Amino acid sequence: MTSPVRPCAGRARAACQDADPGLFFPIVWDDQAGQRAEQARSICRACPVQAICLDWALRTGEPDGMWGGTTPEERRRIRTRQAQATA
Template identity: 55%
Template structure:
């Protein structure tokens, strides 16, 4: 697959969320229940051309807040935990 060099360095510029309300992706609380903003943010992420690098970045850096690559903070914590168990 041929990827434009700028895309690999500046994937966030190409995010489907770039022109969306930031409150959808960074709500004041994540209370564990599916909320309307979570579902809408996830739908935007699932159609995003840079969802994979976004999610990879959030998991690798331990991003503690927001919706990244269609995942909530709790979902990413579980992903990191599983990853550590596999390598540990």
């Protein structure tokens, strides 16, 4: 049995607390979602826990949504680079 994933430690101080969840979890990351993604990134850039959020998403392998100002594809690339650097 696997242990449950603990929530992001900085969640209570996150700048996205009152933002539209659709900005951070669009149905698809298409051209129209690009505008929403930029809105989400602007919130992330001003967030006091952005680094904590991104670290959590990378450590847990979060496959969905905007976390720490990154899309799922961007996090996959970061994890690939990290794995290559430690190999």
